[in-house]
Amino acid sequence: MPVRDVVTWTEMITAYMEFGMVDLALETFEKMPEKNSVSFNALLAGFCKNSEGLKALKLFVKMVEEGLELTDFSLTSIVNACSLLMDSKISKQIHGFCIKFGFGLNACIEAALLDMCTRCGRMTDAEKMFQKWPSDQDNSVVCTSMVCGYARNGQPHDAISLFCRSLKNVDEVALTSVLGVCGTLGFYQIGEGIHSHAIKIGFMFDSEVSNSIISMYAKCGNINGATKVFNSMPTKDVVSWNALISSHLLHRQGDKALAVWSRMLEAGTKPDAITLILVISAYRHTNSNIVDDCRKLFMSMKTKYDIEPTSEHYAAFIGVLGKWVPLEEAEQLVNKMPFEPDISVWRALLDSCRIHLNTTIGKRVAKHIVAMEPQDPSTYILVSNLYSASGRWHCSNMAREDMRAKGFRKHPARSWIIQDKKLHSFYARDKSHPQAKGIYSELEVLILECLKAGYVPNTSFVLHEVEEHQKKDFLYYHSAKLAVTYKLLVSKSREPIQIVKNILLCGDCHTFLKHVSIVTRREIVVRDASGFHYFSGGICSCRDCW
DNA sequence: CTAGGGTTAG
Known part of the structure; x- marks a missing residue:
C-alpha cells in the first residue's frame, strides 16, 4: 500500500475524532488495510480527545502486548489517558513506564506527566517536576497546568500566587483558569486586576478570556460589570451568551435572563444543551403565572432547538415545578420520565421537598439518592439532616456514623x-x-x-x-x-x-x-x-x- | 498524517 494511502486513512481517523465520532473513527481504523504506528497513535490520541480513557488504556496495553512500536506520541497519549482516569495508582505505573522506557522524555511528555500528577491528586510530585523545569525553556503550558492544578485541588492561593509570580509566562489559558478561581472565591479586587492585565497583554478580544471575565464579575457580585464586558465583545459565542444568562440567574434576575435568551435567538446563535438548562432554570426566578411558558419550552426542546432533554434538563424543570406548583406534579414528572432519572433529578426533587417542608416524600427521595451514590458523603448528610429536621436524632446520628464507619468525610460547610x-x-x-x-x-x-x-x-x-x-x-x-x-x-x-x-x-x-x-x-x-x-x-x- | 494547559452549567 502506498504511503499516501496510510496518511489519508490516518487523517480521516483524526478528523472523525475531532468531531466526536468515535465509532466512525474506530471503524475506519479497523478497515485500514495497513496500519503503522502513526495510525495507532492517532486512534490513541482520538480516544483521549473524546474522554475515552479506558478505551485508550486498553488500546495501549494491546500495543505493548503485540510488540508494536511505541513513540513519544504514544507515551504522551497514554499519560493523557491516565489523567482522564484520575487514578493515582495507574498514574504511578505509567509514570514509571515512561521513565523506564528509556529514550529520554521530551517537553510534551514531561508536560503531560506534570498535568497528570495534578489531576490524580499528586500535587507534591507535580511541584517537584515544576521546580526542575529548565528556566530557559518556554513553560507557559506547564505554568498553566500548575495554576489549574492548584485551582482543582483546593489551593486557590497557590494558584493565584503562582499566576502572579509568572506573569511573563502566562497566556490566555492561564488567564481563564485563574479568573475562574477569582470567581469561585469572590476575589473581586484580584479579579479586576487580572481583567486589566488581560487587556494590557492583548487579550481584550479573546472570547474565552472574556467569557471567564463575565462569569468572574457576576460571581463577585458585579452583574453590571458582567453585562458591560458582554456588550463590548465584538463576537459572542454560545458560551458568552450562556455566561451572561447564568450571571442573571446567580442574581435571581429571571426576567433579565429570559430577555437575554430572546436576544440570543434574535442574534441567530444556536443554543446548546447548557443554554437550555439555564433558560429552564430561569423560570425559578420569575413567577407562577409563566410556568406554562417553561413547560412549553421544555416540551419543544427537541423540535425547536434540536436538543434532546437529558437528566439535567429534567432536573432544572423539576426545580421550577418544585418552586411554583404542588410537589406532587414534580414527583409525577420524575415517575413519567422516558429514561432512568439520574442523581441530579432526585436531588432536584429533594430540594423541592425542602422548599415545601415535605419530609414524607423527602425521605423516599433520599433513599433513592443513597442507593445511587453510596460513595458520596453529602448523601449521608442529606439523610441525616432530613431525620434531624423531624426530630429523629437516633436515625440522624446513625446516618452520620454509618458515613464515618465507611471512611467518608463530608466537605465542611464554610x-x-x-x-x-x-x-x-x-x-x-x-x-x-x-x-x-x-x-x-x-x-x-x-x-x-x-x-x-x-x-x-x-x-x-x-x-x-x-x-x-x-x-x-x-x-x-x-x-x-x-x-x-x-x-x-x-x-x-x-x-x-x-x-x-x-x-x-x-x-x-x-x-x-x-x-x-x-x-x-x-x-x-x-x-x-x-x-x-x-x-x-x-x-x-x-x-x-x- | 499522530502529542502538553482553559471558558459557560451542576
Whole structure:
C-alpha cells in the first residue's frame, strides 16, 4: 500500500475524532488495510480527545502486548489517558513506564506527566517536576497546568500566587483558569486586576478570556460589570451568551435572563444543551403565572432547538415545578420520565421537598439518592439532616456514623470573606482564626442587639442531638454568623459586606442577617449555593425563598 | 498524517 494511502486513512481517523465520532473513527481504523504506528497513535490520541480513557488504556496495553512500536506520541497519549482516569495508582505505573522506557522524555511528555500528577491528586510530585523545569525553556503550558492544578485541588492561593509570580509566562489559558478561581472565591479586587492585565497583554478580544471575565464579575457580585464586558465583545459565542444568562440567574434576575435568551435567538446563535438548562432554570426566578411558558419550552426542546432533554434538563424543570406548583406534579414528572432519572433529578426533587417542608416524600427521595451514590458523603448528610429536621436524632446520628464507619468525610460547610486581599474562612464553631476570641465576644453583642430588634432564633436548624438549652450555642456559631461578625470587626467603612458560602444559607442565619442589616445599617451581600442574597434594612432580595 | 494547559452549567 502506498504511503499516501496510510496518511489519508490516518487523517480521516483524526478528523472523525475531532468531531466526536468515535465509532466512525474506530471503524475506519479497523478497515485500514495497513496500519503503522502513526495510525495507532492517532486512534490513541482520538480516544483521549473524546474522554475515552479506558478505551485508550486498553488500546495501549494491546500495543505493548503485540510488540508494536511505541513513540513519544504514544507515551504522551497514554499519560493523557491516565489523567482522564484520575487514578493515582495507574498514574504511578505509567509514570514509571515512561521513565523506564528509556529514550529520554521530551517537553510534551514531561508536560503531560506534570498535568497528570495534578489531576490524580499528586500535587507534591507535580511541584517537584515544576521546580526542575529548565528556566530557559518556554513553560507557559506547564505554568498553566500548575495554576489549574492548584485551582482543582483546593489551593486557590497557590494558584493565584503562582499566576502572579509568572506573569511573563502566562497566556490566555492561564488567564481563564485563574479568573475562574477569582470567581469561585469572590476575589473581586484580584479579579479586576487580572481583567486589566488581560487587556494590557492583548487579550481584550479573546472570547474565552472574556467569557471567564463575565462569569468572574457576576460571581463577585458585579452583574453590571458582567453585562458591560458582554456588550463590548465584538463576537459572542454560545458560551458568552450562556455566561451572561447564568450571571442573571446567580442574581435571581429571571426576567433579565429570559430577555437575554430572546436576544440570543434574535442574534441567530444556536443554543446548546447548557443554554437550555439555564433558560429552564430561569423560570425559578420569575413567577407562577409563566410556568406554562417553561413547560412549553421544555416540551419543544427537541423540535425547536434540536436538543434532546437529558437528566439535567429534567432536573432544572423539576426545580421550577418544585418552586411554583404542588410537589406532587414534580414527583409525577420524575415517575413519567422516558429514561432512568439520574442523581441530579432526585436531588432536584429533594430540594423541592425542602422548599415545601415535605419530609414524607423527602425521605423516599433520599433513599433513592443513597442507593445511587453510596460513595458520596453529602448523601449521608442529606439523610441525616432530613431525620434531624423531624426530630429523629437516633436515625440522624446513625446516618452520620454509618458515613464515618465507611471512611467518608463530608466537605465542611464554610463561609468566608475577603479582607485586605486575604481570605478568611470559617466553619461552624470555628475557633481557629487568630482573632477568634474577639470575634466571639463581638458576636455576643451582635446577637443581643438583634434579639432586641426582634430576632427570634429558630433552633430547628440545629442538626445535632443536644439539649434544648444547648441548641442556641450550636445555632449562634454557624459559619455565616462568624464571617459577618469578623467583617464588621475589621471593616469600618460603609461598603457592603460580602460573604461567600459554599452551601445554602440556613433559615436562621438568613433571619439573623436581616436583623444585622437593620442594627448595623449596613448592606450585606451573601452568595450561597443558590445565588445572591442582598440584605438591606431587614429585607432580603431573595424574598425569603431560596 | 499522530502529542502538553482553559471558558459557560451542576
